[in-house]
Amino acid sequence: MKQLKRMFRMHRIFVSQEIKRMMEYKGDFVVGIIGFLFAQANNMLFLWLIFSQVPSLMGWSLEEVVFIYGFSLIPKGLDHLFFDNLWAVGHWLIQKGDFDKYLTRPVNTLFHVTVEKLQIDALGELIMGISLICITLPSIDVEWSVLKVVLMLAVIPFATLIYTGIKIITAAIAFWTKKSGNIIYMFYMVNDFAKYPVKIYNSFVKNTITYIIPFAFTAYYPAEYILTGANPLFNIGVSMLIALVLMFLGVIVWNRGIKAYESAGS
Numbered sequence: 001m002k003q004l005k006r007m008f009r010m011h012r013i014f015v016s017q018e019i020k021r022m023m024e025y026k027g028d029f030v031v032g033i034i035g036f037l038f039a040q041a042n043n044m045l046f047l048w049l050i051f052s053q054v055p056s057l058m059g060w061s062l063e064e065v066v067f068i069y070g071f072s073l074i075p076k077g078l079d080h081l082f083f084d085n086l087w088a089v090g091h092w093l094i095q096k097g098d099f100d101k102y103l104t105r106p107v108n109t110l111f112h113v114t115v116e117k118l119q120i121d122a123l124g125e126l127i128m129g130i131s132l133i134c135i136t137l138p139s140i141d142v143e144w145s146v147l148k149v150v151l152m153l154a155v156i157p158f159a160t161l162i163y164t165g166i167k168i169i170t171a172a173i174a175f176w177t178k179k180s181g182n183i184i185y186m187f188y189m190v191n192d193f194a195k196y197p198v199k200i201y202n203s204f205v206k207n208t209i210t211y212i213i214p215f216a217f218t219a220y221y222p223a224e225y226i227l228t229g230a231n232p233l234f235n236i237g238v239s240m241l242i243a244l245v246l247m248f249l250g251v252i253v254w255n256r257g258i259k260a261y262e263s264a265g266s
Contacts, residue, residue, distance in 0.1 A: 034124070060197045063139040064227055070132025071226070072195040072219030075159035077125030083164045084119035089171040091181035097263050110168070110254050143229060151236045152226050158243035159218040163191070165246025166213065168254055175257030191215040197224075214242050 060068075093099045093113075102109045170187050173180040190208070194215035198206045209216040217239040225235035 059199070061140075063136045065196060066132050067136040067140060067227065068197060068220055068223040069195045070129045070136065071223045072191075073125045073129030073132070075156055075218045076163060076191065077122045077129060078156070078160040079163035079167070080119050080122035080125060082118065083114050083167065084122070085113050085117035086164075086167040086171040087181065087184060088117075089113060090174050090179065090184045092179075094174045094261070095179045099261070100263050103258075103261075109258060110251065114164075140227065142227060148226065148229065151232060152222070155222045155236050155239050158240040159222060161243040161247050162214060162218050162239070163188075165243065165250045166215075168250030169246070172250070172253045172257040175261045187213055191218065194219045196220070214246075217242050 089099070102112050105112065166187055167184060170180055170184040173183055190213045193201065193205055193209050198209060198216050198220050201209075206216075221235040222239055224230060225232050
């Protein structure tokens with residue numbers, strides 16, 4: 001318990017220092033958020049053009065697809081906000097020998113890496129995701145219940161951990177290869193398929209994002225339960241289980257990578 005309190009206290013310290021650093025460059029902060037909003041607006045335009053030609057997409061209306069898209073941005077945005085520094089591990093921290101600093105401090109290396117940086121421009125994703133959900137809900141016939149609201153809120157942190165677990169595993173590969181940024185990118189970009197109903201894809205893509213790189217559980221399956229009430233044990237329960245499994249595997253791979261780590265750099 002004391003260790004947990006210490007970690008939370010350190011996390012607040014890291015976050016406050018990172019916010020102070022970012023406030024020195026307010027222009028970058030504003031431009032980053034606006035950039036994300038414009039990128040997502042372009043995607044919304046793309047969806048609108050599709051639905052201007054077809055009444056529905058495999059039985060899904062425009063409002064429902066936009067809801068799924070908006071829901072997908074929330075766990076992705078939270079992961080981007082709190083755990084984006086894992087990209088640095090795969091891209092340069094190990095290759096340049098900068099990872100050594102984490103080994104010289106009396107803090108768990110994985111915890112230190114993840115809390116060291118706060119990617120504040122991720123607020124653009126969160127703002128867009130919440131806005132899209134709020135805009136589409138009045139047009140969708142959703143049967144709400146206390147249980148559904150609780151499960152919707154509960155699944156979001158687990159969906160976030162699916163992103164984080166995959167990033168930890170792929171970033172940790174750099175402990176052996178010195179660099180794994182391209183591997184992280186290759187896996188991470190698969191999440192784009194999860195922003196839309198999996199039924200629109202062929203069996204290969206559907207099985208990939210469901211059973212191999214399970215990004216479908218960060219958006220489509222939880223959103224399907226919210227919209228239809230269907231199969232909460234699978235849509236919500238399995239999402240939570242996958243998050244725990246991926247985080248468990250991520251910690252194992254990370255710890256083994258630490259043992260195999262050899263300093264590098266010029």
